[in-house]
Amino acid sequence: MARTIGSHGPTTMEAIRKAGLRLIFQHGYEAMSLRQLAAEVGIQPGSLYNHISTKQELLSELIQDHINDLLRELEAALRDRHGAVERLRVFVAFHVGYHMTRKREVFIANSELRSLDPRNYEAVVALRGAYERRLADILTDGVAEGVFDVVDVQVATFAILSLLTGLCSWYRPGGRLTKDAIIAAHEKLVLSGVMPRSAEPAPVGGGQSGHTPG
Missing domain, CATH: 1.10.10.60 (Homeodomain-like)
Structure with missing residues (x-):
């Protein structure tokens, strides 16, 4: 015991x-x-x-604290970053890096939403919406700046978040690619999806180690 x-x-x-x-x-x-x-x-x-007071309270606090940490650390990462392209790069690097190291919190926040009572569910959805809006704002600014070609910002937001968060289902430390290389791969996928082909920037980061993928 x-x-x-x-x-x-x-x-x-x-x-x-x-x-x-x-x-x-x-x-x-x-x-x-x-x-x-x-x-x-x-x-x-x-x-x-x-x-x-209850098991429900514990679950709600774990999920809400996770998303609040996500929001707070994203704001710090984006501070003093200018231009939609740079901010999108930072968003991708932050999201991927965070999800590599906080797998338990991310898994519970996604898989146990169904277990929240209606009041706690609404509070969590509101927090998730705030995080999604950070990405949507970057995409909207990019369209206004003329550097992004996005048909629908909401669809693009959900698609990018699904792509980046999907890393949790396959990533394992010590795999073939370094952390920087995995971030660079996701960065290229995201930027190539929202920028006109003629305007796609060169990738940043990279590097490999000698193990199997992820």
Whole structure:
């Protein structure tokens, strides 16, 4: 049995969040019980209620905190970046890099939306919409600048996000391509999809290591 670490304070809450993230990722939200979560952390089941009121609250906070982190870190990455092409490059690099390192959070945010109650679902969808609008704004600005040729910004936004997030289903550290090479490949795919062929810029980054793909 895990060592009891106490039932109060930020340290225990952080342990609950990490254990909850791990258990939901491994077993799914419905299969994880609060008793199992308490045992993983090393506290009595009743002590969980000093930190969370329900399992639903924990799931909602994990997903919302993930998307808030995503938004905050994206804003930092885009700060002082100018021009739609540069900002789109930064968006792609940030999104791919983040999703390489936060696979559990991304998986839960996508696969467990169905498990949220209506109020929490609406809150998460609103946050996701804010992130999607950051990309949509870049594409809209690119069209206005005359550097992007996009038939429908909303369709392009969803298509790009699906492409970039799809990396989570196949990426494994230590594969054939370096992180920079994977980012460069996605950058080329995205830019070639929104820029007139005559205006496509040369790729940035690259490099390979000697293992199997992803």
